[in-house]
Amino acid sequence: MGAQRPLDIPSIREDFPALSVPANGRPLVYLDNATTTQRPRQILDTLVRFYTRFNANIQRSPHALGQAASELYQQAHAAAARFIGARSWREIVFLRNTTEAINAVAVSLLRGASGSLAIRAGDEIVITVMEHHSNLVPWQALCAEHGVHVKVAVIAADGSLDMDSLCALLGPRTRLVCCTHVSNVLGTVNAISRIAEIAHSAGALLLVDGAQSVPHMPVNVQKLGCDFLAFSGHKMLAPFGIGVLYGREELLQQMSPFLYGGGMIESVTLERCSWNELPWKFEAGTPNVAAGIALGGAIDRRSGERLVGAIDYLEAIGMEAVQAHEATILARLYSGLSSMRRVLLYGPQASGCRAAVISFSVDGGDPLVIAMLLDSRGFAVRAGGHCAYPLASALGVEGTVRVSPYIYNSEEETDRFLNAVDDIVSGDLV
Known part of the structure; x- marks a missing residue:
């Protein structure tokens, strides 16, 4: 730098x-x-302007207001993708927060995934002792339910992750490594690129808790090499109630939704249903449209009016x-x-x-x-x-x-x- x-x-x-x-x-x-x-005032103003000028549900109604809201919301996804270096806006799922994003991955992999992505009884997930409860409790609960073992890497005396401990835990049954990018207690910045190499060499995927990194430093998921990354808008100037799950598109395509209802389906009969395209199949029900736009920002193509998002604000600073x-x-x-x-x-x-x-x-x-x-x-x-x-x-x-x-x-x-x-x-x- x-x-x-x-x-x-x-x-x-x-x-x-x-x-x-x-x-x-x-x-x-x-x-x-x-x-x-x-x-900042700019984000508060975006919330007011959305509710007074663009307030409508998304991906549903054909009227002009509904179409405008849908376009703005999709633009916000694209802004989040750009901000973290994702390949496509389809790799960005808007959820409530980091906690829900991690739970989405946990539920999908342990309950709904099939084939090579499925995590089964006897498999192993590796976490670290420095994890926030949001990247610990879901794995404890769901792994106990499914007979999956959770292993925990320790820290060194200086508060850094003990990489030897991490490496020693990985084996042929390791399916997933879960690691915070920045410890919310110690401030430790973990070497995610190196951890990604270690995980992938063992045939495991890597999920990163980015709640304390994305708001504070340049983050590029492709350079990091992670498979999933989660972060929260409220820790980076955006409103409460909006979070992001990044997942590699080919992985998200293979994963089942963790929540079911309106908006996330392609078709429904009394016997069966099929899922919507990405990212909508993971965004069941009416989302927090205003907060999503206040996170990513967007421009109304009809009027040229710009709704400033937290990402816009941070990118202007650098x-x-x-x-x-x-x-x-x-x-x-x-x-x-x-x-x-x-x-x-x-x-x-x-x-x-x-x-x-x-x-x-x-x-x-x-x-x-x-x-x-x-x-x-x-x-x-x-x-x-x-x-x-x-x-x-x-x-x-x-x-x-x-x-x-x-x-x-x-x-x-x-x-x-x-x-x-x-x-x-x-x-x-x-």
């Missing part, structure tokens, strides 16, 4: 109304972006610039926190191995109390196990304080946050 021009933070912040709302009588410093991001800005903030956070007494940091120290997440604990301090003390000073952070309890156990903690910056966080905010943590720690408030 070459040198990047610094982001115009004051200009960016003007786009986010929520950042001007005080928190406990203090200016809000929002550092909980790994949980969800704030939304994902390399987003990544560079976050690296600057992370370096400042890591340096400041690591110099404080009683503060213990988790995850890789090297900046190139960490994305926009820092988790820490204070010796003798309750993470929830620390987060509440920070909240009283206007700083929004998360505390707890971060939906990754097995990882917390592996780290020997019940929870941590998690700081996760984004495009609108400034170095000045970072310094204020560090001063607040130092005051809490040095003042023995915890």
